[in-house]
Amino acid sequence: MSKTIHSWKTIALTEEEVQLPNGHTITHTTIEHPGAAVILPVTAQNKIVLVHQFRPSLKKWLLELPAGTMERGECSLTCAHRELEEETGYSANEMIALGSVTPLAGFCDEIQYLYVAKQLSKTNRLGCDEDEVIEVVELSVQQLEQKIINGDITDSKTIACLSKARLCGYI
Incomplete structure (x- = not known):
């Protein structure tokens, strides 16, 4: 109990x-934790859409893929579509599931479900939560990888999702 x-x-x-x-x-x-969806949005120009987000726990800005916590009873795909639009103002006609990762297994039961979003359309329907301060950024895959190499991107879900998409041949 x-x-x-x-x-x-x-x-x-x-x-x-x-x-x-x-x-x-x-x-x-x-x-x-109810779980989360992590989305790697790819534009028609093969740019990756990221969010530059202030993280109060760290008291600093992080450059990361859009992601969000699933609502109770919500499936990860529904969460991925919702979070993509809320955080970036894009919707996706195609969501490719990449599986999942367990980011903090030593003390947290969270499972993060990874997706590649393609065939993006700009909706401009941003709907950030009150504790979210977000700027949308687009980078080439090479720029994104260089920021990981340089230590400018340290977010584990971003690195994991990019790696899985790369290994599966989606980018």
């Missing part, structure tokens, strides 16, 4: 007794 220590929005900090495969029982604290 788990005990909720704290909750905020759709995220909760819980504690529970867990029996490990070696038979030991421990008290483990987990951040329960």
Whole structure:
């Protein structure tokens, strides 16, 4: 049985007794997260649409792919379409699923679902949350990769999604 220590929005900090495969029982604290969608939007000119976003937890700006938390009961594809439009003002006629990653498995149950968005249309229907300050940026794949190499992009979901899209031959 788990005990909720704290909750905020759709995220909760819980504690529970867990029996490990070696038979030991421990008290483990987990951040329960409903999951997220990460989107690699590719324009007709083969530019990647990113967001330059202020992250209050780090107190600095990060350049990253658009992404967002799934609402309770929401599928990752629906979340991907919603977050793409809210954060970038683009919609996509094609969303290609790339699978998922587990970014913080040591203490969080979040699963991030990765997508490549193609056949983009500008809608200008931005709808950022009140805690989001975002600027939309377009870079070539080479510029994006150089920013990763230089350490200008440190966001793990961006690096993972780009890598998976590259390995699968989508960019």
